[in-house]
Amino acid sequence: GQQVMQIPQYQHVQEGEDFTTYCNSSTTLSNIQWYKQRPGGHPVFLIQLVKSGEVKKQKRLTFQFGEAKKNSSLHITATQTTDVGTYFCAGSNYKLTFGKGTLLTVNP
Amino acid sequence: DAGVTQSPTHLIKTRGQQVTLRCSPKSGHDTVSWYQQALGQGPQFIFQYYEEEERQRGNFPDRFSGHQFPNYSSELNVNALLLGDSALYLCASSFEVNYGYTFGSGTRLTVV
Numbered sequence: 150g151q152q153v154m155q156i157p158q159y160q161h162v163q164e165g166e167d168f169t170t171y172c173n174s175s176t177t178l179s180n181i182q183w184y185k186q187r188p189g190g191h192p193v194f195l196i197q198l199v200k201s202g203e204v205k206k207q208k209r210l211t212f213q214f215g216e217a218k219k220n221s222s223l224h225i226t227a228t229q230t231t232d233v234g235t236y237f238c239a240g241s242n243y244k245l246t247f248g249k250g251t252l253l254t255v256n257p
Numbered sequence: 258d259a260g261v262t263q264s265p266t267h268l269i270k271t272r273g274q275q276v277t278l279r280c281s282p283k284s285g286h287d288t289v290s291w292y293q294q295a296l297g298q299g300p301q302f303i304f305q306y307y308e309e310e311e312r313q314r315g316n317f318p319d320r321f322s323g324h325q326f327p328n329y330s331s332e333l334n335v336n337a338l339l340l341g342d343s344a345l346y347l348c349a350s351s352f353e354v355n356y357g358y359t360f361g362s363g364t365r366l367t368v369v
Contacts, residue, residue: 194357247299
């Protein structure tokens with residue numbers, strides 16, 4: 150079945166540093182979605198990427214979808230303490246399959 | 258406000274018992290998916306309901322069953338509970354399958 154892998158599993162940064170998490174799927178995806186889950190919270194939808202090579206930005210967050218539609222990345226510029234949480238990618242082929250997530254901690 | 262309502266928020270059950278979790282989707286959403294999330298893990302797909310039919314199913318045993326009602330609300334039933342069923346159960350709704358999901362706050366199930 151479809152598998153979605155994410156690296157790294159954990160990332161600790163100093164406030165102001167950049168952060169990137171990578172996502173790879175075992176199969177070609179119709180789209181990929183990114184979610185953020187704060188500690189003790191539930192996943193919150195951030196964005197969906199549909200087109201091959203697509204790049205989308207949300208303020209300090211940049212999302213990319215690979216040309217083969219099998220990989221994606223999320224880059225945060227100049228992290229802030231409010232960015233703390235686990236970032237999940239989720240590949241969609243009728244059902245949404247989540248990666249294990251990257252836990253981001255930020256030292257103020 | 259997540260828009261998706263789940264009940265109860267917490268539940269403690271004994272091994273072998275049965276449990277029913279409930280979910281009301283966000284207004285305008287017609288698809289409901291259920292996920293199991295163990296501590297420190299990503300959500301694992303259980304199944305998805307659309308038009309009152311189970312459309313997709315993950316790798317969960319038949320002890321896990323569900324239902325969707327005409328008003329799009331949904332239930333997740335788990336029979337013969339095992340200790341390993343202890344987890345956060347998340348309900349997510351969407352408008353059709355290929356749009357972003359809205360998650361509820363989840364039901365924390367503890368099996369003792």
